[in-house]
Amino acid sequence: MKYNITINSILNVNEIPDYWNEQDYLKLLELFNFPDPETIAKENLLDYLKMAITDEKPTDAAVILLTYKLSEELNEGQISQISNDMLLDKVCEEYPEIDLHAPLFHINQLLYLAYNGRFPNATATILNCEIIAEDTEDKSELGNEQILKILAQGLGKSALLKRLFPEQLAGAKPFPEANDILWELESLGSNQYKLITSEYWLSKSDFDQGEYMADIVFDEEMEEE
Incomplete structure (x- = not known):
């Protein structure tokens, strides 16, 4: 399937708005032993949480946050190791x-x-693009896998995504990792898409061109071969 792609914008950010919500802040303030967090005005919750975090040693604060979000995925030993590695x-x-x-x-x-920079700074990428199918009758829904395959064809050879997953991007192998590489994907209508991922996977410097044509292989086409 052939598509015309235009990269409209690529923005690097240090945080994703709205990931942490009010209930997260209140629960975390409790975990950091902050008294009466429910009395704090909504707009001040994050500032108070930052203060509560810095009352702890960095590794101890990391353990609290890791346990809060990932206790079902990681055991205590893994959390302890990551809390140290994160520094x-x-x-x-x-x-x-x-x-x-x-x-x-x-x-x-x-x-x-x-901690005002004591931990390494990581960066996320917010990318907005236009993807138009060459076949005007094509109504195929583009998911994470298809979007990554399409974007990959505009990347330079040195891009990490192309180096780690060449067969998957070419359609020669299944690509379940796509659902973890793309953190968010939103169709904005009128062939416009917004995606969020790590700069580790997609960065502005990875793209050789801002406009190009891509030809991708869908799963059903693989099955027919």
């Missing part, structure tokens, strides 16, 4: 389980902001 490396980019990259990013950045 030295961008664990949210290097951790072998890709499905944990997104929550690790959000935890890392909350710690980075609270």
Whole structure:
């Protein structure tokens, strides 16, 4: 299937708005032993949470946040190890389980902001693009896998995504990792798409061109071969 792609914007950000909500702030303030968090005005919750975080040692604060978000995915030993590693490396980019990259990013950045840069700074990418099918009758729904295959054809050869998943992007192998590489995908209508991922996977410098044509293989086409 052929598509015409235009990259409208690529924005690098240090945090994703609305990931942490009011209930998260209140629960975390309790976990950090902050008295009467329910009396704090909504607009001040994050500032008070940052203060509560910095009352703890960095590794202890990391343990609290990791346990709050990832206790079902990680055991105590793993959480302890990651809490130490986070002070030295961008664990949210290097951790072998890709499905944990997104929550690790959000935890890392909350710690980075609270401790004013003591933790390494990680970056997310917000990309807006237009994708138009050459076949005007084509109504195929584009999911994470298809979007990544389409975008990959505009990337340079050195892009990490192309180096790690060449067969998957070419349609020669299934690509379940796509659902973890893309953290959010939103169809904005009129062939416009917005996606959020780590700069580790997609960055502005990865793209060779802002407008190009892509030809991708859908799963059903693989099955017919």
